Amino acid sequence: MKVKAAVVFETAAHPFTETQPLKIEEVDLDPPGPGEVLVKVMAAGLCHSDLSAIEGVRPRKMPYVPGHEASGIVEEVGEGVTRVKPGDHAVLFFVPNCGTCSSCDRGEPYLCDTAYEARSDGHLITGNHKIRLNGEVINHTSGVSCYSEYMVLAEGSVIPIEKDIPLEDAALFGCAVITGVGAVVNTAAIPPGATVAVLGLGGVGLNAMMAATLSGAERVIAVDVLDDKLAFARQLGATDTVNASDPDAVEQVKELTKGGVDYAVELAGVPAALEAGYAMCRRGGTVVTAGLPRPEATLDVPIAQLVSDNRTIKGSYMGSCVPRRDIPRFLSLYRQGKLPVDRLRSGFVDFEGLNAGFDRLAAGDAVRQVLRPHGTTSV
Ligand SMILES: NC(=O)c1ccc[n+]([C@@H]2O[C@H](COP(=O)([O-])OP(=O)(O)OC[C@H]3O[C@@H](n4cnc5c(N)ncnc54)[C@H](O)[C@@H]3O)[C@@H](O)[C@H]2O)c1
Ligand SMILES: [Zn+2]
Ligand SMILES: [Zn+2]
CATH class of the missing domain: 3.40.50.720 (NAD(P)-binding Rossmann-like Domain)
Incomplete structure (x- = not known):
């Protein structure tokens, strides 16, 4: 399918409103294969780790679709996927664990060796690249790449949540909260x-x-x-x-x-x-x-x-979290009003507002701005 996404081709200095490192493109997204899930991205946070990658402080394999903190709705699941189903609301997070490497065996899924290798090489832990532009491979970011209308992720990156939780708050649980x-x-x-x-x-x-x-x-x-x-x-x-x-x-x-x-x-x-x-x-x-x-x-x-x-x-790293254990328990604190994550949202951006949003983050003028790929409001 064709989807709108932000793509970074090379690092740039700010002001990003002038250098425009995030280009909005219509990319080709492959359907979900075995162990993979197609998600409609509903909200995606602007984290300093993305800023560091965009300005070259932290290296990434280019070109890539950034964004590693998000929430969305499951559209379609690939063969063998059992833990999520179409219609599920979910938090998307950046260290899917394979369950079979030595770090996973030690009970340290945040250090998953398979996820580490996949992250360095810009593919999913299933071994696949799913994004292309004019036939060329576009890399994934930490298996998430959520600055996109839709994205394919490994099943392990998708944690189902209750449907009454606002998705623009749920997004922050993918990185800022767990970290x-x-x-x-x-x-x-x-x-x-x-x-x-x-x-x-x-x-x-x-x-x-x-x-x-x-x-x-x-x-x-x-x-x-x-x-x-x-x-x-x-x-x-x-x-x-x-x-x-x-x-x-x-x-x-x-x-x-x-x-x-x-x-x-x-x-x-x-x-x-x-x-x-x-x-x-x-x-x-x-x-x-x-x-x-x-x-x-x-x-x-x-x-x-x-x-x-x-x-x-x-x-x-990743708050030493076990995501399937910790995301629900932190969401429960939020639900009780003890972790008012909504107060950390500084406003919404659309695709065209991403470069300006990262300028605001670099200047310290915002806490957590949220991209709504299907919304129209820009701050
Ligand atoms: N370990 C992980 O798993 C993980 C996950 C997410 C983010 N991070 C990292 O965490 C850091 C914070 O991310 P964020 O999105 O909250 O960033 P942010 O830009 O929103 O916040 C950083 C804050 O640090 C302040 N600051 C700058 N210099 C300072 C100093 N000398 N003393 C005290 N404060 C200072 C800034 O004013 C700003 O308020 C980044 O380095 C990011 O890459 C790590
Ligand atoms: Zn982050
Ligand atoms: Zn593992």
Whole structure:
């Protein structure tokens, strides 16, 4: 079938409204084969990981259809698909697990080796490419590629959800929620009564902040370079805020917590934020990072202090989530009003508004903008 999709052919610098890295094309989409599902994409989030790929901070195999955080409605299923059926509403997420590799066997589906290989090579975990333009293969992004009216995904990327959940909110559960909430409840496993600093208050960081509050943290200190983000974090439950640009930002956090936080969670994707997060922790503290800077970025820590302070540094991919377990439980928190993800939506864009949307994300003027491939509203 012919579908409208955004395609990136080469990386570009912003302003994207001038360089136009996302081109709107009519691409050919193959029907779903064995183990594959055709989904009508209803809502797709604009995540900083897409921005990093578009501007070349994080490499991708070109050309490709971006977007890895979405919701949609199942249209058609391929042979052997048993876990979803036409008409199902679903969250689409970016690490389908094969169930047979050693990471899946260890109970770490977020590290699935088959998904890792497929992601690097730009195909689905079924081994197939489904998108073409003028006969040329167009690559997939993390098995999702949701900046498209319709998309074919592996069955494992499609998690059915209840039909009363608004699809424009459900989309955020595909990345921002599982990454931010998962970093707090799975990777860090923050206990009640802890002191927590969250660095970087975008779609991912604000989810982490709400999860820290929900976990019963005694203090949740929100840290960002933008005062607007700090003010918004207070509205969402932060007990304190610190501007990371202040030369004494680390000292401010140490003073607020009499020596440093139990946990710092870094979700800015900036090496300076991880360094600050490490420094903000108390002796014996833990810093968790889910930010994704340039692949060559490093963290320089004094080893003797790491040892004598009994510190922990942890990476967190996909919030260390088991999607079939965690997406329903996080949706249940949202349904109860405890995780008001809808408040993180900054507005809607259409295909033509995607480049401007990524400019707004780069400038810090938006939290989570959502593409509605079948809608007409643009902000
Ligand atoms: N590990 C994963 O599985 C995973 C998944 C999704 C996103 N990510 C990464 O998480 C990061 C956040 O994504 P997002 O979509 O929320 O981004 P975003 O652009 O919406 O938010 C980033 C925030 O960090 C702030 N910031 C910049 N420099 C800072 C500093 N020095 N100290 C504190 N804050 C600072 C910005 O002002 C902004 O508010 C990105 O690096 C993204 O690639 C990782
Ligand atoms: Zn993302
Ligand atoms: Zn696997």
